[in-house]
Amino acid sequence: xxxxxxxxxxxxxxxxxxxxxxxxxxxxxxxxxxxxxxxxxxxxxxxxxxxxxxxxxxxxxxxxxxxxxxxxxxxxxxxxxxxxxxxxxxxxxxxxxxxxxxxxxxxxxxxxxxxxxxxxxxxxxxxxxxxxxxxxxxxxxxxxxxxxxxxxxxxxxxxxxxxxxxxxxxxxxxxxxxxxxxxxxxxxxxxxxxxxxxxxxxxxxxxxxxxxxxxxxxxxxxxxxxxxxxxxxxxxxxxxxxxxxxxxxxxxxxxxxxxxxxxxxxxxxxxxxxxxxxxxxxxxxxxxxxxxxxxxxxxxxxxxxxxxxxxxxxxxxxxxxxxxxxxxxxxxxxxxxxxxxxxxxxxxxxxxxxxxxxxxxxxxxxxxxxxxxxxxxxxxxxxxxxxxxxxxxxxxxxxxxxxxxxxxxxxxxxxxxx
Amino acid sequence: xxxxxxxxxxxxxxxxxxxxxxxxxxxxxxxxxxxxxxxxxxxxxxxxxxxxxxxxxxxxxxxxxxxxxxxxxxxxxxxxxxxxxxxxxxxxxxxxxxxxxxxxxxxxxxxxxxxx
Numbered sequence: 001x002x003x004x005x006x007x008x009x010x011x012x013x014x015x016x017x018x019x020x021x022x023x024x025x026x027x028x029x030x031x032x033x034x035x036x037x038x039x040x041x042x043x044x045x046x047x048x049x050x051x052x053x054x055x056x057x058x059x060x061x062x063x064x065x066x067x068x069x070x071x072x073x074x075x076x077x078x079x080x081x082x083x084x085x086x087x088x089x090x091x092x093x094x095x096x097x098x099x100x101x102x103x104x105x106x107x108x109x110x111x112x113x114x115x116x117x118x119x120x121x122x123x124x125x126x127x128x129x130x131x132x133x134x135x136x137x138x139x140x141x142x143x144x145x146x147x148x149x150x151x152x153x154x155x156x157x158x159x160x161x162x163x164x165x166x167x168x169x170x171x172x173x174x175x176x177x178x179x180x181x182x183x184x185x186x187x188x189x190x191x192x193x194x195x196x197x198x199x200x201x202x203x204x205x206x207x208x209x210x211x212x213x214x215x216x217x218x219x220x221x222x223x224x225x226x227x228x229x230x231x232x233x234x235x236x237x238x239x240x241x242x243x244x245x246x247x248x249x250x251x252x253x254x255x256x257x258x259x260x261x262x263x264x265x266x267x268x269x270x271x272x273x274x275x276x277x278x279x280x281x282x283x284x285x286x287x288x289x290x291x292x293x294x295x296x297x298x299x300x301x302x303x304x305x306x307x308x309x310x311x312x313x314x315x316x317x318x319x320x321x322x323x324x325x326x327x328x329x330x331x332x333x334x335x336x337x338x339x340x341x342x343x344x345x346x347x348x349x350x351x352x353x354x355x356x357x358x359x360x361x362x363x364x365x366x367x368x369x370x371x372x373x374x375x376x377x378x379x380x381x382x383x384x385x386x387x388x389x390x391x392x393x394x395x396x397x398x399x400x401x402x403x404x405x406x407x408x409x410x411x412x413x414x415x416x417x418x
Numbered sequence: 419x420x421x422x423x424x425x426x427x428x429x430x431x432x433x434x435x436x437x438x439x440x441x442x443x444x445x446x447x448x449x450x451x452x453x454x455x456x457x458x459x460x461x462x463x464x465x466x467x468x469x470x471x472x473x474x475x476x477x478x479x480x481x482x483x484x485x486x487x488x489x490x491x492x493x494x495x496x497x498x499x500x501x502x503x504x505x506x507x508x509x510x511x512x513x514x515x516x517x518x519x520x521x522x523x524x525x526x527x528x529x530x531x532x533x534x
Contacts, residue, residue: 114508116508162530163508163528163529163530164419164421164505164506164507164508164511164530165507165508165509166506166507166508166509168507168509170509
């Protein structure tokens with residue numbers, strides 16, 4: 001196979017996959033059939049293009065071949081009448097859309113995040129159908145057995161087809177909630193809901209560019225919605241700091257200690273621009289607040305000090321908007337400690353204990369605050385809990401180092417210590 | 419597409435059917451719903467059902483017929499009626515389900531009808 005043909009096929013795959021799947025499946029709502037037909041079309045491309053050269057409009061070529069495959073299937077599967085109707089509809093699709101495949105991806109994303117779809121299937125479905133991410137890679141990133149993830153995807157596509165979930169942008173009454181579900185699904189591709197996004201696990205790095213890509217597509221298709229811009233700004237901020245999260249030894253570096261020269265300033269500027277645009281649209285939301293918080297952290301990149309008072313206020317807004325999320329409340333306490341000191345923050349931590357017993361960052365924050373106020377016993381116990389729950393070796397190492405330093409201090413102060 | 423709208427009502431709603439103080443409002447709401455469906459040419463069939471106490475359940479096990487007093491399931495909300503409608507998509511069917519009076523207190527299930 002010639003290099004040029006392979007490259008053309010690969011590029012068409014990357015750029016057109018979601019658009020082709022969405023358009024092929026929109027009328028029948030049959031994603032599985034569309035994906036199979038498209039897979040056949042790609043296989044044909046890899047056989048034929050080396051001989052004929054890559055076509056001028058690869059997407060249109062792939063579409064025509066996939067459509068013919070779908071017509072063949074319709075012929076085999078149905079009665080004569082149904083086949084004739086199907087064929088007529090598909091043929092007119094091909095004629096009308098010979099040059100430009102209409103973009104039905106926004107509708108597809110809303111279908112993937114529809115409330116009738118199992119919540120655990122929404123992000124995987126979006127990754128597979130909009131971006132063509134292979135199911136086994138999605139499974140690995142979400143720490144799910146490949147067979148289980150495969151089943152989840154099959155069931156979700158079956159639900160879309162059998163229940164008739166449309167590839168449509170919802171009406172005004174449902175818009176906020178349905179868009180929220182799409183944004184949540186994209187964000188989940190970047191960071192699991194219960195993991196502090198600034199503490200991204202090494203395994204999650206696999207889906208970061210996919211999350212960014214989904215957010216880019218959504219931004220291109222729905223730029224007039226402030227939360228869409230807010231999500232993109234948030235993801236860009238988080239992604240901008242990826243090179244600074246681990247030091248040369250692979251050890252974890254907390255946010256306030258990161259070397260800002262390793263931050264991607266262009267990404268930060270893009271994020272700021274998007275957040276500004278969102279602000280002008282005048283409807284605050286969860287992702288804009290999260291992005292604004294990241295923006296406040298990013299001011300170190302421009303030589304400014306972090307405005308902790310502003311961050312506390314933003315978290316207060318976020319607590320309200322999320323209906324009192326304990327994780328958000330925890331992040332607010334961390335900011336409070338920076339603004340008012342550990343002694344002022346500790347009382348705010350107590351009411352969260354019952355909700356966050358199993359949440360590692362709770363214990364990490366508790367340990368740090370207790371250490372800073374000089375409660376040796378409490379800090380030691382909290383460090384033990386934090387280390388036990390740490391998600392990876394880098395986090396464990398970081399906490400052990402802190403705990404060891406602290407324990408050494410205590411031993412020096414205790415009378416009679418050797 | 420054809421959908422079944424299955425109406426699940428709370429005990430309070432069933433009670434409202436008979437109570438002279440509430441019956442007017444109860445049946446008025448369902449009449450209005452039926453009218454809306456008819457005007458949109460969305461409904462192809464359906465029926466209201468008597469309350470669950472009038473139900474009897476039949477099973478055949480090991481060749482023997484077992485008849486039990488009462489409805490199939492023991493839940494708080496019970497099937498009170500059903501509509502068969504035609505709608506463009508699940509979202510359109512959900513919009514109709516949301517307009518059903520039972521949606522406010524009980525629950526309304528939407529399920530596609532098998533194409534035979």
